[in-house]
Amino acid sequence: MIRFYILFGFAFMFMLIHWQGKLNKYINTKYSYLSISAIVILLLLSLIEVVRMYRLEQAEKNRALAAEHQHEHEGEHHEHSHEHNHEHEHVHDHTQVHEHNHEHNHGHSHGSSSKWKRAIGYLVLSFPIFTGIFLPVQTLDSSFVKAKGFSFPSMNSSISDRNPGQHQFLKPDSSVFYGEEGYEAVKNKELSEFRNLREISLDDQKYMKGMEVIYNFPGEFMGRTISFDGFAYKGEQVDGEHYFVFRFGFIHCAADSGVFGMLVDFPKGTQLHDDDWVHVTGVLTSELYQPFKQTIPVLKVSSWTAIPAPKDPYVYRVN
Structure with a gap:
């Protein structure tokens, strides 16, 4: 029984x-x-x-x-x-x-x-x-980032070196689910969806795909206007008015979930706390981020507003 x-x-x-x-x-x-x-x-x-x-x-x-x-x-x-x-x-x-x-x-x-x-x-x-x-379900927040830390995968790392069962940070990476040749076709197809947009609004449906495209082809989008929602995270190695703005997202399930977003350069004098939700709009630039020893995309904010946390704080890879 x-x-x-x-x-x-x-x-x-x-x-x-x-x-x-x-x-x-x-x-x-x-x-x-x-x-x-x-x-x-x-x-x-x-x-x-x-x-x-x-x-x-x-x-x-x-x-x-x-x-x-x-x-x-x-x-x-x-x-x-x-x-x-x-x-x-x-x-x-x-x-x-x-x-x-x-x-x-x-x-x-x-x-x-x-x-x-x-x-x-x-x-x-x-x-x-x-x-x-x-037991209640715990909604992920900046404490998860603090506990795990985060790193940015090298642009030159091969797909075979990546583990589909580990948490991801900053850049969504669905390459491990396609293989080398298959992922090249997927990247080019998704690039065509965003390439001709002068203003890119990364809503809940487009967030994961759009972030992955921008990180895969940063040169294609330099100078473009980009907007998205997320929670602020200062971190220990970010100075001045720079904050990371993140969303927690799932590619398939919690096993390959991660915290995705980008470094944002806010106007001088901006004061935010971890987990403050904001809507940011700005122009895509790039900076050498010393902790990662890489040049990464950075959004230079032209306008931003504080917003309440959404009912569903997560985003998903919908296609």
Whole structure:
């Protein structure tokens, strides 16, 4: 029955996440069909487990009835042959009891070990169900950046050197999901979508793709007007009125999530705190950022406004 509780528990957890509208905290909602498929499969397996348990219970009842019937029949036979076989049965039963006790004790030690292993396995499987249902989902903020730090991948690093299962920083990088040749075609196709735009507004739908295009082809966009929303992060190595402006984003799921954005040069005297949300508009320039030992795109702000944190602070790679 424990198997049923675990299977149904996972299905219930996924259904609860959907019902509460929290799926976007775990995966790119573009792939929500995967979790729906998982719910259907888990419910089907739960039903199969119920049927299996019912059949086992019925089989056990049938065996018990058969054993009771056989016991009554053997009892009648035993009354006729008890005196004749008493001495022989006594010796035989004594030997059987000795052998039974030996087998029972030997099997008991192995059985206890197996029970402990199963119990630990069930606890491990139950843990994500408990946390998924009862613990609140933590929205990522600048504390994540402080804890992890961030780095900018070298322009010359090869795709094979990148790990699709690690958090990304600053520049969205979907190259690991295409391969060398495939990614070249994707880059050129996406460049064509932005190349002729004099003013580029990176809204929630375009944010991830647009940032990746700008970082892949910074020379194409120098002097262009770019605007986007994000939260401010000063960091320890940024001086003056420079702040990073970030959005947390998912390419596929939380495993390849990251904090994406760019260094922004605000007007003199601007004072922001970490996690302050702003809408910035400015002209794309570039600077040598010494901590990365690279020249990176920098947005020189022409106007900016403070904004409230959006209902969904995350952005997603939609295509």
